Amino acid sequence: MIAGIIGATGYAGAELVRLLSGHPKIEKLVLSSVSFEGEKFEDIYPNFLGRVSASLLKAEDVIAASDVVFSALPHAVGEPFAAACMERKIHFIDLSADFRFDDDEAVYSAWYGKTYQYPELHKKSVYGLVELNRRKIKELAAKGSVIIGNPGCYPTGASLGAFPALAKGLFGGGTIIVDSASGTSGGGREPSRSFHYSECADSVAPYKVASHRHSPEIARNMAAMAAGFPSPQVIFTPHLAPMSRGILSTIYIPLSQKWRVTPGGANMPPSKEIEAKTEEIRALYADFYKDEPFVRVLPAGLAAATNRVRQSNYCDISVNVDLNGSTLIAVTAIDNMVKGAAGQAVQNMNILFGFDEKTGLEAIPALF
Amino acid sequence: MIAGIIGATGYAGAELVRLLSGHPKIEKLVLSSVSFEGEKFEDIYPNFLGRVSASLLKAEDVIAASDVVFSALPHAVGEPFAAACMERKIHFIDLSADFRFDDDEAVYSAWYGKTYQYPELHKKSVYGLVELNRRKIKELAAKGSVIIGNPGCYPTGASLGAFPALAKGLFGGGTIIVDSASGTSGGGREPSRSFHYSECADSVAPYKVASHRHSPEIARNMAAMAAGFPSPQVIFTPHLAPMSRGILSTIYIPLSQKWRVTPGGANMPPSKEIEAKTEEIRALYADFYKDEPFVRVLPAGLAAATNRVRQSNYCDISVNVDLNGSTLIAVTAIDNMVKGAAGQAVQNMNILFGFDEKTGLEAIPALF
Amino acid sequence: MIAGIIGATGYAGAELVRLLSGHPKIEKLVLSSVSFEGEKFEDIYPNFLGRVSASLLKAEDVIAASDVVFSALPHAVGEPFAAACMERKIHFIDLSADFRFDDDEAVYSAWYGKTYQYPELHKKSVYGLVELNRRKIKELAAKGSVIIGNPGCYPTGASLGAFPALAKGLFGGGTIIVDSASGTSGGGREPSRSFHYSECADSVAPYKVASHRHSPEIARNMAAMAAGFPSPQVIFTPHLAPMSRGILSTIYIPLSQKWRVTPGGANMPPSKEIEAKTEEIRALYADFYKDEPFVRVLPAGLAAATNRVRQSNYCDISVNVDLNGSTLIAVTAIDNMVKGAAGQAVQNMNILFGFDEKTGLEAIPALF
């Protein structure tokens, strides 16, 4: 099978090249790049030297030559390519935000400043958060070619950390706070002051506080999973941490009366009840994800850490109940470039084609 | 004037040596160390080569030779030295937790597993968070020798970020969440797996979730400042980030009805009202701290970052109102070894002796 | 086929587990650990959670159950296990230094402070630097079970950078200087001050100057390749750099008269002749390694960098002729844990069993 990647020379594109080069079902890759058309991929990324020598083509030529197309283009430019793929009746997996909001054009436009060029496409596309929409993705694939809106990196880790609490009624209503730290690769390949080594090394800082475009995507996902239970207001704060890869999300979920528990006392250490409730919730999370190949609910005493999922498609989750017995603290760790982008896109491809979901995604995390 | 430092070879002690070596009022330093008694300080820390050649003495000898004593010992071992200083009628500034809880022995014992050896000392000591207790510190100093319980690193950044909201009634009751990331120097000088380069570099992870000993100190400080207004329940989550220095704290403060503001709409970008309210709150914070020499409320558009306070005694603060108009997001950045430990201790010394509070603490942050 | 790993919980052992878990010819791994006997591997390294749950056995039991045994034990303790494997007629691949010096016990003893327990084993073992001894390894394997002395990390990068110059007579005699920088994983899993984040981050320093145990191994390898040409004196200086993985070696090789070239003039920029000679040497290096699956001689203008080989078995090499036209500067980059340890061991296993040498080692370097 031949896979095409449009916008292959950005970081997400290059990560797709790396993962798909090791995918047993992919015999060939065809790549495009506007910035580097005509050059060889290995000359742009010499770490691929001797491994991916393909010349970079035009997007149109990639689409014409492929059995499936991944788009790693910036936001708001990919719709025509999606349309072309639908015409050719091949699946289109879009890593941009263009197909993440289904047909809710109002929210998309408010945050991305564009209207839909092909509104009808958005009625047929599906948001590719596998743990939320696996069945829907399979149903659409059974009917023909599909457009996947591959989730944003932050929404992936944030949503997976809250889903069990939302689906099982642990969340008692009100505000869920998502406090996340991301590595620099999320900022992409273009040099800028924010990612200039001398000014981001050895430092942590928030950015786009109360104004990041992933906020509505996170809130929408949580509402979708909370069906039948209250939907949360969501507060999301992204931070930049001095690491190349990984997103850690610490998620604060107010517990419903039924799930609250007696604290150790004002300003006192955690009570036995809190420890017991924590274990009960941990078991519930483990059960909720028991059939998910890439979600690992960590044993008691172990906290999620980005280096334990590095370069893998895993999302690790640890849970705690706060000292006051009123809030669930769920922590998730993902590799922003794999589960947060390219790996999840490959997982979607595996579902669309009926491959084992783990195919080509079996890398064990490299601790260092 | 001669300053003594007990436990000078730990990181906090070494930072005190570095800062006090440049303090114009200190003519001489006398240092003690249990682990390295008899050795020269510069042989333990060769970065001090040719600058601090003093031999390490016994704690008793340091006390006998000093006009003021700083203790950078572990928790629960310093009380006898505090007593000895009171006997000698010299000030004792303790960087451990032993004198942070005034005479609330119950909370201290519950978290630190020790009872007070000299209960009466705790009736006369003062918690040294200058921005909270400056007047009290001065009043005590006017009466004689003082024991200062120098604040913990996390509580310093967390408290300063919430104080104006608590004192001015912005906080509407309920839970304040403090999500913090610390550099590795907070873990001290002893090697361990948690701080082994290969396993903490390029990674972010939480630790002691819902069980960190700084939680009660933060809650106590916030309650003290909220006098007349509701006291918050506090949730505190510390994280380890791959940097040597700095603590960034992102603080979520539910706003009272009076301070809430109309959002842009469900999942919509921030409204003009939110931007206006953010500016109003920023001005309120700036006014609250206008006479504080080491608190900088950042201009609109600038977020607190640990590298902009590196190796300085500053606490930078930025404020935002969340998308839903219901919560204040205050972010503080401090250098955990300076404002979070040694620098704040020197600031306390300056107050005790009536020096200009900035004396010896004028270093401009080194961005890199 | 079943592979056994003795000393599986050190970093080299864990890297073997990671690589062999993805090796298509290995059906099962059996692991031993003295420190963690009876525990599950995934509990020691939670990044393997759900992937490697095997309990850690005794070394004897690993040997009894395996078709090939890798030893990642410290130096000077593995010989009895090698003897046991020879008795069982299975290959033994030793990552320690015990079998790196063939039967030159004098040099081994002088540097490692031990004598050989089983001298006869050292007459039958082979030094596993594939690019030097591939034929010898195959010949031995044809005769029966083999003991491989897997090369040290520094000697691998240093030797590969000098081999073409030594074999083709470019080296003119005298001293070859190898100046290397290593990541922290080379220091292993045990925490110590040298690898304490706060004291090795953001800093570069040499260690064991003029006294590192890899010096004689490097000199021996260069002499072996120089057969017929003068053997170099070798000066080797290792440095610790703030990175988790990788070794960069900058190698200074005095050129023979025949290869020297006219400089641009005293203190002047490089002449055209130097650029031409550089290209000629680059071509010679490329030809020398044209059949090596894991050595990449970089195109003109590209310098070796550790992040372009990260987590791969590649050794990248770039070459230049210095301004004075008298010295070849060859730079090599390897991943110290892969080509410098576990990957090279797997490459040796592939040769011993007649598998394609690349089997299980096809990972494309992750630039970030």
Added chain:
Amino acid sequence: MIAGIIGATGYAGAELVRLLSGHPKIEKLVLSSVSFEGEKFEDIYPNFLGRVSASLLKAEDVIAASDVVFSALPHAVGEPFAAACMERKIHFIDLSADFRFDDDEAVYSAWYGKTYQYPELHKKSVYGLVELNRRKIKELAAKGSVIIGNPGCYPTGASLGAFPALAKGLFGGGTIIVDSASGTSGGGREPSRSFHYSECADSVAPYKVASHRHSPEIARNMAAMAAGFPSPQVIFTPHLAPMSRGILSTIYIPLSQKWRVTPGGANMPPSKEIEAKTEEIRALYADFYKDEPFVRVLPAGLAAATNRVRQSNYCDISVNVDLNGSTLIAVTAIDNMVKGAAGQAVQNMNILFGFDEKTGLEAIPALF
């Protein structure tokens, strides 16, 4: 006294602002910037918030208002300002390369691609490597206003490591190799791929091999110090290491017959003779620098490390004799922004005005 800084918003300029802000003889700073004229310095570098609020002027206005002028402009644009300062009879301290080659225009032009606009200025300027030219600087200052060509960062560390060996005849002729690793701040403030966090973190690589513009400066300095003894050919290789600050230089100096010593034997550990000779050379280095306020020759057993000089004006030096007894290995560590740039410039200013050389440069290195 009023100090002016032209080009204040680059990294070297900003470091000058940081150091001069704490200099007791400087009452006021006047700053210029082409890129940010009219803006406030603290708005460009918010770490200076509340400390340096001066607006950025035109270079001409800075010169008109200053008693001494520092230029942190790029190469080949500063001569007119030097001429203007000479006219005003005030000292001009240039951090660019324009005045580093005295009147050797040929070498300067070959490497920097420009000819001198004001040749006569170069007859009166002096190269500001204090440890080489202190007397000459003082003599010129006694006669009137002086132009200082402040040394390059690499040449500073490289020269100081070789000077005693060159001056005392330890060097036996031939080639001296300087292998250096620099932090990213040496690359300046402008973002670029080379300094993009995701592509330079966790990696070491050389750059400008056999073609760096600091090579002729290093060779010239060494020849100047070797007066009466043979001058070396110099090979210089710079590397980029993942740290913000610091330059470590490992310098290989072939010993003269008189200084060579018996090795332990081919490939054998160092002999007692080597250890004794190392100590003899260490003592010679210590004596050579005994009156230098900023050069620290480290005690036996301690190797130079960049984190032990961080943010200080020190140059630390450690020495060893290689295993073969034929080569001196000197290692130097400096902070590239302080001793390698701004600190050395302030040291020059102190000499020009007859201040104690240490004035404003007494910061103790911050280990972390």
